[in-house]
Amino acid sequence: xxxxxxxxxxxxxxxxxxxxxxxxxxxxxxxxxxxxxxxxxxxxxxxxxxxxxxxxxxxxxxxxxxxxxxxxxxxxxxxxxxxxxxxxxxxxxxxxxxxxxxxxxxxxxxxxxxxxxxxxxxxxxxxxxxxxxxxxxxxxxxxxxxxxxxxxxxxxxxxxxxxxxxxxxxxxxxxxxxxxxxxxxxxxxxxxxxxxxxxxxxxxxxxxxxxxxxxxxxxxxxxxxxxxxxxxxxxxxxxxxxxxxxxxxxxxxxxxxxxxxxxxxxxxxxxxxxxxxxxxxxxxxxxxxxxxxxxxxxxxxxxxxxxxxxxxxxxxxxxxxxxxxxxxxxxxxxxxxxxxxxxxxxxxxxxxxxxxxxxxxxxxxxxxxxxxxxxxxxxxxxxxxxxxxxxxxxxxxxxxxxxxxxxxxxxxxxxxxxxxxxxxxxxxxxxxxxxx
Amino acid sequence: xxxxxxxxxxxxxxxxxxxxxxxxxxxxxxxxxxxxxxxxxxxxxxxxxxxxxxxxxxxxxxxxxxxxxxxxxxxxxxxxxxxxxxxxxxxxxxxxxxxxxxxxxxxxxxxxxxxxxxxxxxxxxxxxxxxxxxxxxxxxxxxxxxxxxxxxxxxxxxxxxxxxxxxxxxxxxxxxxxxxxxxxxxxxxxxxxxxxxxxxxxxxxxxxxxxxxxxxxxxxxxxxxxxxxxxxxxxxxxxxxxxxxxxxxxxxxxxxxxxxxxxxxxxxxxxxxxxxxxxxxxxxxxxxxxxxxxxxxxxxxxxxxxxxxxxxxxxxxxxxxxxxxxx
Numbered sequence: 001x002x003x004x005x006x007x008x009x010x011x012x013x014x015x016x017x018x019x020x021x022x023x024x025x026x027x028x029x030x031x032x033x034x035x036x037x038x039x040x041x042x043x044x045x046x047x048x049x050x051x052x053x054x055x056x057x058x059x060x061x062x063x064x065x066x067x068x069x070x071x072x073x074x075x076x077x078x079x080x081x082x083x084x085x086x087x088x089x090x091x092x093x094x095x096x097x098x099x100x101x102x103x104x105x106x107x108x109x110x111x112x113x114x115x116x117x118x119x120x121x122x123x124x125x126x127x128x129x130x131x132x133x134x135x136x137x138x139x140x141x142x143x144x145x146x147x148x149x150x151x152x153x154x155x156x157x158x159x160x161x162x163x164x165x166x167x168x169x170x171x172x173x174x175x176x177x178x179x180x181x182x183x184x185x186x187x188x189x190x191x192x193x194x195x196x197x198x199x200x201x202x203x204x205x206x207x208x209x210x211x212x213x214x215x216x217x218x219x220x221x222x223x224x225x226x227x228x229x230x231x232x233x234x235x236x237x238x239x240x241x242x243x244x245x246x247x248x249x250x251x252x253x254x255x256x257x258x259x260x261x262x263x264x265x266x267x268x269x270x271x272x273x274x275x276x277x278x279x280x281x282x283x284x285x286x287x288x289x290x291x292x293x294x295x296x297x298x299x300x301x302x303x304x305x306x307x308x309x310x311x312x313x314x315x316x317x318x319x320x321x322x323x324x325x326x327x328x329x330x331x332x333x334x335x336x337x338x339x340x341x342x343x344x345x346x347x348x349x350x351x352x353x354x355x356x357x358x359x360x361x362x363x364x365x366x367x368x369x370x371x372x373x374x375x376x377x378x379x380x381x382x383x384x385x386x387x388x389x390x391x392x393x394x395x396x397x398x399x400x401x402x403x404x405x406x407x408x409x410x411x412x413x414x415x416x417x418x419x420x421x422x423x424x425x426x427x428x429x430x431x432x433x434x435x436x
Numbered sequence: 437x438x439x440x441x442x443x444x445x446x447x448x449x450x451x452x453x454x455x456x457x458x459x460x461x462x463x464x465x466x467x468x469x470x471x472x473x474x475x476x477x478x479x480x481x482x483x484x485x486x487x488x489x490x491x492x493x494x495x496x497x498x499x500x501x502x503x504x505x506x507x508x509x510x511x512x513x514x515x516x517x518x519x520x521x522x523x524x525x526x527x528x529x530x531x532x533x534x535x536x537x538x539x540x541x542x543x544x545x546x547x548x549x550x551x552x553x554x555x556x557x558x559x560x561x562x563x564x565x566x567x568x569x570x571x572x573x574x575x576x577x578x579x580x581x582x583x584x585x586x587x588x589x590x591x592x593x594x595x596x597x598x599x600x601x602x603x604x605x606x607x608x609x610x611x612x613x614x615x616x617x618x619x620x621x622x623x624x625x626x627x628x629x630x631x632x633x634x635x636x637x638x639x640x641x642x643x644x645x646x647x648x649x650x651x652x653x654x655x656x657x658x659x660x661x662x663x664x665x666x667x668x669x670x671x672x673x674x675x676x677x678x679x680x681x682x683x684x685x686x687x688x689x690x691x692x693x694x695x696x697x698x699x700x701x702x703x704x705x706x707x708x709x710x711x712x713x714x715x716x717x718x719x720x721x722x723x724x725x726x727x728x729x730x731x732x733x734x735x736x737x738x739x740x741x742x743x744x745x746x747x748x749x750x751x752x753x754x755x756x757x758x759x760x761x762x763x
Contacts, residue, residue, distance in 0.1 A: 140438075413449065414449075424598065425598025425599070426595075
């Protein structure tokens with residue numbers, strides 16, 4: 001992190017002092033090579049070595065490339081992109097570099113968002129460190145509430161859903177289709193609450209210091225299309241790829257084939273950002289394919305600022321139908337994200353598709369749930385919380401702007417704290433996105 | 437002003453939670469009711485302090501807690517027996533630390549460690565076990581190693597709080613609060629469960645619950661040599677510390693169902709060979725000598741009951757006598 005930060009700090013200063021376009025491109029290239037080189041080495045070296053070996057074997061060549069016992073630095077995928085955005089924005093002349101190394105390093109290493117985002121843009125975060133801040137009581141209170149919501153999502157929901165998902169995905173060949181389907185749906189919520197919970201904790205903590213981080217999740221599972229999903233899911237990463245990969249490739253100004261190419265490159269690259277395995281690339285590619293229809297559709301797109309699922313308390317049937325279909329499509333992609341191999345992912349998909357209508361295959365699922373009452377508890381809490389999110393979807397987080405008396409609010413906070421203390425301590429799960 | 441108001445609210449909210457938790461625990465939680473076997477640590481340390489040397493201090497996990505007839509040792513040997521066995525999940529670091537400071541000249545420390553204690557890292561102590569022990573006797577915290585504290589400070593204490601709350605809430609839904617129930621004193625509970633030497637009495641007369649499928653082998657398929665060597669080094673250091681104080685240490689094998697020994701005889705022999713090569717402590721028997729019929733096991737591969745306890749104790753005594761003759 002120190003190396004990456006210092007390289008970009010000094011290159012940023014040099015970029016702002018240089019008028020020659022060729023020299024500016026050279027400096028930017030240096031930044032890209034340094035940052036992506038570090039990321040590539042730590043994260044993808046063994047993947048490339050193994051892939052090269054596999055590819056060579058296909059054509060009958062035996063290779064024995066060295067693989068390294070590399071420890072992946074925590075947060076490297078996040079702060080690398082953060083510092084890259086700094087130098088790219090300076091190159092584009094949309095950002096003036098800071099001359100204060102301390103402020104710059106604070107921007108890179110700001111602890112709430114260092115290890116798992118949100119990936120902040122310098123133009124948004126850096127000015128906040130450069131200007132004096134006053135304690136803001138309202139922001140601090142909202143920050144504490146958001147942290148509480150985040151801890152609830154992570155410890156009560158995500159960690160307990162993992163207890164359902166992990167044993168099923170560990171032995172997919174032994175599991176019937178309905179059980180795999182339940183585990184897949186549970187994983188969809190596990191990864192959502194794990195990651196959005198972390199983001200809530202990060203954003204809430206930053207609020208205590210008077211620093212505003214960008215919103216990272218906007219109720220993505222209430223989306224009515226995959227394209228809308230990607231406007232609501234991991235917003236900081238998807239906008240980063242839009243601004244620094246998709247648009248430079250030509251974006252939607254390209255021809256139809258060009259747009260398809262740009263979307264697929266962006267999503268496949270985004271997939272590999274998540275992990276050094278072909279399943280992540282396939283996951284990204286599938287998502288890219290799924291958003292193509294809306295990309296070419298003429299109708300106006302639903303934006304993040306709009307309330308997901310419409311403004312009615314109960315969704316209209318057509319809206320509900322689109323949400324369910326979108327959620328199902330996203331769950332199919334999550335199979336590839338979660339499975340330990342491509343073979344397992346295809347096996348899981350095949351079993352779900354072929355066995356979901358077989359009544360006899362549901363008995364093992366019932367046995368699985370009844371064997372551990374805590375799984376049923378988790379599912380009940382999950383359904384309840386999704387309902388609460390639906391009711392509060394017009395707010396940044398579920399505990400924002402509670403218009404209740406102090407007694408009622410403290411009762412809610414007490415319930416959340418006790419739920420975390422009782423349900424959230426059955427496991428010792430780490431954050432999924434820490435591994436990226 | 438804003439920050440003071442916020443801190444004031446946080447303080448009030450936190451105080452409210454402390455009161456609620458305190459009320460729940462006062463009404464529904466007693467460590468000796470939740471984990472009655474861990475109460476044994478009070479009896480055992482009391483015995484360790486009062487017994488006069490020469491003492492035969494048997495240490496290990498639950499196979500010692502449940503599977504030694506100390507009265508027999510007192511009857512037949514010149515030693516005053518002390519059963520320090522409790523639970524293997526506390527790992528050998530803790531188990532040895534409990535006894536190390538109190539070893540005196542003439543004492544005989546009998547290491548009757550379970551097989552898996554030697555093949556699991558000593559640092560991998562189960563936090564729930566450590567917290568349950570400390571709840572019964574807070575002084576036992578002095579026996580924790582730095583690795584234990586790391587486990588506890590990481591998520592151990594937090595998870596134990598969760599376990600405690602879950603247990604208390606479950607009790608709240610099932611029973612009246614403790615202050616409304618007829619009470620028995622702690623010492624009465626202890627004398628019902630344990631004898632003066634620290635043996636558990638319950639399993640001596642209970643009918644068995646096992647079948648062959650519940651008696652999983654205590655031996656691994658492959659021995660992790662690195663882990664075992666590290667544990668042997670811990671035992672050797674303990675041996676040296678005891679020798680400096682004039683105490684003796686011997687190693688005995690734990691009981692094992694005959695069927696499991698037969699299935700994994702090669703691994704058992706390898707285990708024995710590794711100890712013979714590296715352990716400085718005299719080994720007074722062999723794995724085979726402690727293989728017992730499955731019918732003597734209570735509910736798992738370590739817990740004996742009834743006649744099994746007597747047989748194991750007699751074999752241990754014979755091994756000690758043979759060792760005394762040959763040393």
